[in-house]
C-alpha cells in the first residue's frame with residue numbers, strides 16, 4: 001500500500017471541506033479523485049502534501065504516518081504534485097524549469113555552490129542530463145531551450161508533469177491535468193500518464209474530464225460536500241446511484257460519455 005488516508009477531516013472555520021474521508025492507493029495504480037465543484041478534492045491534495053494541517057485523521061505513506069510533516073519533507077519522502085493552474089517559471093527555459101524540480105535531490109551546499117567544486121559541477125551535469133531525459137519522456141525533447149511562456153498550453157502542462165517527476169517521486173499527484181486541453185492534447189496526456197504508470201510510479205489525479213477519468217483510472221473515489229460517497233472501478237462508479245445523484249443536473253451525461 002502506497003498511501004492510506006484514514007478518517008481525514010479538514011475544517012475551515014465552520015466549513016467542513018473534508019469530512020471523515022478514508023481511502024487507500026496500491027502501488028502502481030492510477031487512482032482518480034472526482035466530485036462536483038467544491039467537493040473537497042484540492043483540499044485533499046493540500047492535506048496529502050501538508051500544505052494545510054489535518055483537523056483530524058491520519059495520512060500514511062509507505063507505512064509511515066506523515067501527518068504533520070513539513071511540505072518539503074513530504075517531497076523528500078517521495079510525493080510530488082502539479083497544480084490546477086499552471087505554475088511554471090515563465091521566463092526560464094523548459095530545461096531550467098525541470099532542473100528546479102530536482103533541487104530537493106541535490107546534495108550541493110552553499111559553500112560548494114560558491115566555489116563550484118568538482119563534485120558540484122558533476123552534480124549539475126547529472127541534474128541537467130536527467131532534466132533532458134525527462135523532457136524527452138514527456139515529449140518535449142526538442143524544446144529544452146524554449147522559454148516556458150512560449151510553449152503551447154498542452155506542452156506547458158506536460159512540462160509541469162516533467163518538473164514534478166524530477167524529484168523521482170513514488171506518488172505523483174496531478175490536479176486537473178487535462179483542464180483547458182483540446183482533444184489531441186488530452187489523448188497525448190492519456191498516453192503520457194499510462195507511460196508514467198509503466199515506469200512503476202503511482203498516480204493520484206483530480207480530473208473533471210469524465211471520459212478521460214473512466215478510461216485512465218484503475219479505481220476512483222468520489223467526494224461530494226467533503227464526504228466520500230463512493231469508491232470502486234470506473235464501471236462501478238458510473239453505475240453507482242449516489243454518484244449519479246451527486247452529478248444530477250450537472251454532468252450526468254458526461255459520467256456515461
Ligand SMILES: Nc1ncnc2c1ncn2[C@@H]1O[C@H](COP(=O)(O)OP(=O)(O)OP(=O)(O)O)[C@@H](O)[C@H]1O
Pocket residue numbers: 012015016017035036037038039040041042043044
Ligand atoms: N483555504 C481555504 N479557506 C477556506 N475555505 C476553503 C479553503 N480552501 C478550500 N476551501 C473551501 O473548501 C471547500 C472545498 O474546496 P476544494 O477547492 O477542495 O474543492 P474541489 O473539489 O477541489 O473543487 P473544484 O473542482 O472546484 O476545484 C469549498 O467550499 C472551498 O470554498
